[in-house]
Amino acid sequence: MTTARTTLADDGDLFAALPEVDEEAQRRLHDRLVTAATEAGILDVAYRTIDTPVGLLLLAATDTGLVRVAYAREDHDRVLDQLARSVSPRVLRAPARLDRAAREIEEYFAGRRSLFDLPLDFQLAHGFRRTVLSQLTHITYGRTASYAAVAAAAGHPKAVRAVGTACATNPLPVVVPCHRVVRSDGTVGQYVGGADAKRALLALETAA
Amino acid sequence: MRREPFEAIVAQYGPTVLRVCRAVLGSSAADDAWSETFLSALRAYPRLRPGSNVEAWLVTIAHRKAIDYLRAESRQAITVDELPEPSSKDGVPGGWEADLWAALRALPLKQRQTVAYHYLAGLPYADVARILGGSPAAARRAAADGIAALRKTYLEGEPE
Numbered sequence: 001m002t003t004a005r006t007t008l009a010d011d012g013d014l015f016a017a018l019p020e021v022d023e024e025a026q027r028r029l030h031d032r033l034v035t036a037a038t039e040a041g042i043l044d045v046a047y048r049t050i051d052t053p054v055g056l057l058l059l060a061a062t063d064t065g066l067v068r069v070a071y072a073r074e075d076h077d078r079v080l081d082q083l084a085r086s087v088s089p090r091v092l093r094a095p096a097r098l099d100r101a102a103r104e105i106e107e108y109f110a111g112r113r114s115l116f117d118l119p120l121d122f123q124l125a126h127g128f129r130r131t132v133l134s135q136l137t138h139i140t141y142g143r144t145a146s147y148a149a150v151a152a153a154a155g156h157p158k159a160v161r162a163v164g165t166a167c168a169t170n171p172l173p174v175v176v177p178c179h180r181v182v183r184s185d186g187t188v189g190q191y192v193g194g195a196d197a198k199r200a201l202l203a204l205e206t207a208a
Numbered sequence: 209m210r211r212e213p214f215e216a217i218v219a220q221y222g223p224t225v226l227r228v229c230r231a232v233l234g235s236s237a238a239d240d241a242w243s244e245t246f247l248s249a250l251r252a253y254p255r256l257r258p259g260s261n262v263e264a265w266l267v268t269i270a271h272r273k274a275i276d277y278l279r280a281e282s283r284q285a286i287t288v289d290e291l292p293e294p295s296s297k298d299g300v301p302g303g304w305e306a307d308l309w310a311a312l313r314a315l316p317l318k319q320r321q322t323v324a325y326h327y328l329a330g331l332p333y334a335d336v337a338r339i340l341g342g343s344p345a346a347a348r349r350a351a352a353d354g355i356a357a358l359r360k361t362y363l364e365g366e367p368e
Contacts, residue, residue, distance in 0.1 A: 080215070091215050
């Protein structure tokens with residue numbers, strides 16, 4: 001590639017002034033690719049971003065459902081790389097496929113939604129972590145539970161630390177409410193989106 | 209195993225493949241060829257060996273799609289001299305960009321292909337020869353002839 005490009009100086013000057021990128025065409029062709037890939041059933045991971053009071057969130061979905069919600073501090077490019085490795089490399093930006101998830105999350109942040117009604121894909125969580133995440137859905141909007149209480153509810157009262165790990169590695173923060181798990185002393189504890197984001201979500205839910 | 213999301217492949221190589229398709233097929237057919245190329249590539253992507261030359265892989269697919277299109281076109285007995293009208297998709301209508309695409313389209317197919325794959329996609333002649341068949345030297349000659357013809361038809365009369 002580089003060797004060929006350097007020889008362009010003699011002959012390739014013919015093309016030197018051609019635009020490298022035709023933005024309008026690329027957008028049109030990208031849309032068309034998403035449509036065709038969806039029809040062919042080969043768009044394995046669709047994603048989009050959404051602006052929220054806790055920053056830009058990445059949303060990704062498989063055919064099964066929402067598979068990943070990621071905070072900006074997790075580095076969206078890195079998260080997409082992980083999805084390509086662990087789910088499928090057939091990853092495309094396809095906002096329409098995430099319209100419903102985006103709408104529900106927007107309603108949540110506007111204080112108009114206390115329960116998510118979305119198909120979820122838990123394939124990124126395994127074993128006990130997955131058990132913990134399914135317990136979290138029982139902590140209702142505006143309530144909190146301690147790590148110890150969640151461990152007990154998950155059937156392993158001594159696994160308090162493992163509950164912490166399950167929350168820290170929750171692939172679906174906000175939607176699966178790991179932010180409602182707090183320390184027994186009443187402080188909020190750590191959060192995948194940062195302690196400030198956790199406080200913001202808890203404040204939003206108690207204000208409503 | 210390191211595997212980029214396909215979105216990154218589209219962003220990185222989409223524009224180059226479009227230029228190649230436009231050079232080989234003209235603008236109206238280029239959209240179809242690009243779309244079929246990237247749909248095929250997406251389908252095969254999980255099986256692409258890590259470390260492969262992605263650009264050469266995509267140009268190879270685009271090459272096959274272009275050949276399919278040209279065969280179908282000749283079956284429908286559409287004459288080759290029916291050059292596509294320069295459209296706004298090619299840049300300023302009637303402007304130098306449209307003229308260049310039209311000049312490319314007027315070259316014999318082999319010259320058009322070698323010029324597109326070497327000069328627009330930046331592939332070395334060894335890769336161009338692998339895609340087209342024949343030797344790297346033959347690919348180099350065809351590209352040189354193509355460039356010479358382009359200089360005559362397109363650049364003649366223009367100030368240096």
